[in-house]
Amino acid sequence: MDDIVLKLAVIGAAGIGAQWLAWRLHLPAIVLLLAAGFAAGPATGFLDPAADFGTAYRPMVSIAVAIILFEGGLTLNYAEIRDTSTAVRRIIMYAGPLTWGMAAFAAHHIGGLSWPTAAVLGAILVVTGPTVIIPLLRQAQLDARPASLLRWEAIVNDPIGALFAVVAFEVIMVYIGLHEADNLFVLIVMGAVVAVGGGWAVGRLLVWSFVRGHVPEYLKAPVLLATVVAAYAATNMVLEEAGLLTVTVMGVVLANSRIASLTDMRRFKETVTTLLVSGIFIILTASLSLEDIRSLDWRAAAFVATLLLIIRPIAIMLATIGSGATLQERILTSWIAPRGVVAVAVSGLFGTLLADIGVADAGRMVAFSFAVVVTTIVLHGFTLSPLARLLKLKKATRPGILIVGGSRWSTALAKKLTEAEVPVMLADQNWNHLAEARLASIPVYFGEVLSENAHHVIDPKHFSSLIATGDNDAYNALVCTDFGPELGRGNVFQIGRIDEKARQSLSFTLGGRALTKEPVSFHDLREKLLQGWTFQLTRLTEEYGWDAYESSRPEGALILLWIKPSGAIVFAATTANTPGPNDRVLSFAMPKDEARAEAASKTARKAEATPAAKTAKDPTPLPKGDETDEGKTQS
Template sequence: MNPAIYVALVVGLSVAAQWLGWRLRLPSLLFLLVVGFALGRAVSPDEVFGRDLLFAGVNLCVAIILFEGALSLKLRPVRDLGRPILRLCTVTVAASWLLVAVTARLLGFDLRVALLLGAILVVTGPTVINPILRQLRPTRRVSGLLRWEGIIVDPLGAILALLVYQGVTSIEGASLWHELGRLGLTVLVALLVAVPVGLGLTTMLRRHLIPDFLQGVVFVGVALATVVGSNLILEESGLLAVTALGVLVTNRPGVELDRVLEFKENLQVLLVGALFVMLAGRVTPTEIADVAPIGLAFVAILVLIVRPVSVQLGLAGTETSRQERFLMSFMAPRGIVAASITSVFALQFSEAAQNVRSQAASAMARDPQRGRALSAFADRLAGMSGQVDRMVPLVFLVIVCTVAIYGLGIGRLAERLGLASASPRGVMFAGSPAWAIDAAVALRDLGVATMFVTRRGYDLDAVRAAGLRCEAADFLSEYAVDEMDLSGIASMVAVTPDDNVNSIGSVHYRRALGRANVFGLRRSDEGEDGDATTGTVPALKALTAFDPPLEHSELDRRWRAGARVGRVRITDQMNWQQFRRSFPDAVAMFVVRGSSTVVATPSMTAPKAGEVVVYLGDRAQTPSSRH
């Protein structure tokens, strides 16, 4: 197939698969793998690109993905989690490696292959963790633990797999001290490359030497140069270098990365989808079926024994609660790094056996004894290569099963542990006018979580007196935007009296909540005729809340005139049209629909029977319509 056609097909199918996953609220990775398996029956990526070009591209794409993930690893929000994160990235990794290796050995793998498989499967990764976190929205602490573990362990797992591979394929063998020394050297090289590059890049940003429109592509170029340059100095140090670069850049004070993050988030979504489709296309259903009997047992042990034991060992005695440790014990989906490094090492293993056999043939004439030793070692490698080839479908089976198990089951578990909501539907109010507090009380009585973000002392007292959750912060502060715990919150309504503050807030909270879930009050400069000379730029506006949409001053005026918040359940006798006729002056604020809460707008779908409308109105509700 023509490479241009293949690339267009992969991108189109991957985007469609991810949209379908979002629409159905299911892990998109499952759809990507199904698409990849199906496309692979028609054309293999190896045939289109060749193995060398394919895996070179895969390695660079993985580096970009890890760099994008590392840019989200801010130290300040997890300053109270330093020790747990360190132990997750050390003790938990070591325990997981050994337990996976023991499991693989018990299931019939050669010990050396089992050690390689264990090294590969210590990784989780941002490509599978981030989509689950976007849907789940757990507490800040749980989110921080999962993000840091996934992003930091990915390059460590790749390095560990390389060290095991080199030890297995080296005829002289490698001592433990030699391997530890190489690990230390890898870390040192990665830091020596990442630190000066990061300092130089952030200095250029601070001095405005990189124009805004070039920041995204400059960061991509620097990330690629970093991974390639580090790998030239020492093989497989590049992923760790580019991860360290991301962590350094994002934690330097005075560096604004909004444009970079938005660009790289979009690029990451594209790369993840394409990589999964292409790598899955290299695995046939027959290969998956062949490893399924031991593969399913392997997955069960990983989920029920390996992960819980390794997490409990890693987090024992740390500043984590029992609920947090339990949730972490059942959250370890594998992603693109596991898939890519398995494919790479399987290919390299076969090539290593051939290279040793060639060396044996050359050495036989000069040194028969060494030639025989090399030949025997080549035979051992060839004997293991069959098991190594089975690792690829086995790892893909692990990816499919763990994503399905954790992606579909983690929500309910987190909800029962009180660490997240399986279907977040809470409302955050930025600002705290009296009518908003009254609306929040009505929502609370309907089982909807609410929170207020405000700094004014009087407002704080009023919110707390009503028994509502409140954050004493400016909702445009760095703490509120980057660190505030939004677990259970699905939408935000900016209700301050300052239209410009509301607009700025809508821009900042789009990344966390999504553009469709960020609302503000009608602005005072929005003329009826849509005058472009007075209206605000659409990119700086939130969706306009409430039906009919009113300005802050008008809502306050109605409240002072005696309007109060009420709620009415829509029934066959009191449908939406009848409600509008009965309450002609009412301002519909929210519609509670089972597992979701909708901020009312003029364009919303009309509430149906069983749904509850929370409104601000002058007329008292009739007893028959009250919820």
């Protein structure tokens, strides 16, 4: 027991450690997970999952794959597929069967596998794993269309590839006389109907129960998780691995429903999925034996090369003719097809089943699958971003800022950031508040940023920061709280935020950081704008450094941020560092000439305020506040 606990702890630590290291080094996380699994398994023998976990090993992997596919379905929203629906549909309907047939032919004639093993392997390699493609898309920063194309294909094709493998296996069983041919068609059709219909029905039932309040808020995520496992197991009783299709359909149904708490549930599922992907990749890689690896010869290498360089491009290019996808998108999709957890898990399952019925080379199927998985993960992981850049399919890499609130002050800020070539979007639910920004050709979002539609239209990945600039501090805090998990809580800001040290009764998880070191309210900023304050962008040099810049600022100037030569944005309120040469500093201050005039006016008022002057001019002085206001108006 202690040995199993230790190994589980090592799997967890190695998985999350690989994810963190990948984040720090900007590397594909899956590559490091594969390396960790190889080190724990074949290299050292520390892990032997089949022996360590016994009969629980296969069910454990299967349930994890089901949860991963369900979470993938939760990311598929119909709104984002409108432009690529034809291409996605054709890839699933035509490219999948084409890949199956050509991969099986190549596995037999090039890879040297028997027809039974080749047929099942060809079906399995239809899949393109979401566990791999989604982290790669997160790092590559693709445009919306190609990213949507790859994500939908990966998630929908995974259960379909598993079903293809079931069909191939059942045909083999009929061929060798273990199953009746009459029952084959009925079994497959019934399984597909139960999978799709059952997934839709269970998804709608969950939506109804959540919307009507039949499940308390704190139980929604646990109920969802338990229902996924139950639906997967129930469908598998009708047709092996059809449960993967059921849970994917459930995820899509929920993703396109109007559930207020769906965002929180999705975040919970993302956390669970990250843990599962990390652990499962290490476990499956560790399950390889050195004999499996040694069985890979030049014929296996030739098969993998044929799959990547010939079969996949032919299938995609033929399937997407006239689909509306651009040539660049078709080329990218033809190359990017990494396989992942589902391919390895399903190949392990059917490899065992084929071996049980006497297929001699069934064990080689797992090795071939791993060869494809490792090759595609490494090649596609390191080439996706450069290829997308070459094909001009990457979105703007410069970090942008989402500004919520269309006041005159925020519009002036958006204009100055646009002049500095910082991508900006201004959001407000009042059309008139966006008029000036629209005339200045600044991208705008008209509507409520907290709505479901906004989360589909406004892609948080386009922005590195958010500034809430409304006149309601509570609403600003709500916006920052909502976008905090997407952008990072250190990257959401609001005006008028109380000082961090003074937040005694307010939870630190609510709201955003203060935009300025000395918090300034909406009304103060509006008054300063009316008094003539402007946004000023100043480039520092070796000769004109930070100290000289600070001393030249008018009194009360607000330093908001500075832009590094690389385009990175540093907010002044978040750092103790100072900008350096070639940094451009954005401030909000009175222009220098007006500042000098105001300083002279203050000096004159001080002189007039001396006892002698007051006696000579007016024995009844104005109250101090009125005098200050009068001076401001004159300036």
